[in-house]
Amino acid sequence: MVFVLENRTLVRIGEERMGEAFQNLMKHKKLGWVCFFVGGLWAAQNVWYSSL
Numbered sequence: 186m187v188f189v190l191e192n193r194t195l196v197r198i199g200e201e202r203m204g205e206a207f208q209n210l211m212k213h214k215k216l217g218w219v220c221f222f223v224g225g226l227w228a229a230q231n232v233w234y235s236s237l
């Protein structure tokens with residue numbers, strides 16, 4: 186989601202083809218970033234615990 190919402194070309198295509206649905210997705214952009222970082226921390230924790 187973060188990749189799509191931060192790519193200018195994909196944003197333009199999404200606005201053209203999806204309209205209202207894409208605008209609803211754009212409203213959740215901040216939540217996408219939060220989930221991206223929380224997921225990254227979770228993955229790093231799993232790597233750290235598996236190396237012990």
